[in-house]
Amino acid sequence: MARKTKEISLDMRKHITELRKEGKSGREIGKILKLSFTTIGYIVKKVFSVENKPRPGRPSKLTSRAKRMIVRSATNKPMTSAQNIVNELLSLSLSSCNVSVSAQTVRNVLHSAGLKARILRKKSYTVQSR
Numbered sequence: 001m002a003r004k005t006k007e008i009s010l011d012m013r014k015h016i017t018e019l020r021k022e023g024k025s026g027r028e029i030g031k032i033l034k035l036s037f038t039t040i041g042y043i044v045k046k047v048f049s050v051e052n053k054p055r056p057g058r059p060s061k062l063t064s065r066a067k068r069m070i071v072r073s074a075t076n077k078p079m080t081s082a083q084n085i086v087n088e089l090l091s092l093s094l095s096s097c098n099v100s101v102s103a104q105t106v107r108n109v110l111h112s113a114g115l116k117a118r119i120l121r122k123k124s125y126t127v128q129s130r
Contacts, residue, residue: 008035008043016043061099062109070106071113082106 008016012033019029026044030037062070066089073085082103089101110116 008039013043016040020044061101061105066099067109067113070109071115074110074115082110 016029016033019032020026020040024032026037026040029035029040033040069089069092070085073088074080085106086101086103089099089106107117
């Protein structure tokens, strides 16, 4: 998997394409701008569009209000299950939260909010003698 790095700014990419049109090589541009020549090569390769492309990914099904409702219902009743929260959301007929979500989506929202499911440790019952 490739390393995630900061994107090169639009102005910098335009400057790179201008230097390339002037006839400078990738290594020369790299030395001038203090970037690696492979980065210059990638930018020159996609010279037809230097704008940032939209990132891939499915848009969120839940609004921020629905996410807050899920977190609030889980914190008010900590022993409730994800399926009960789904049923609770379906019973509320709010216009912004009127979406059908799975229990896994509820778990994902709770996990991203910092709420994690824990199972209590079983403690043995011991009788203390006096």
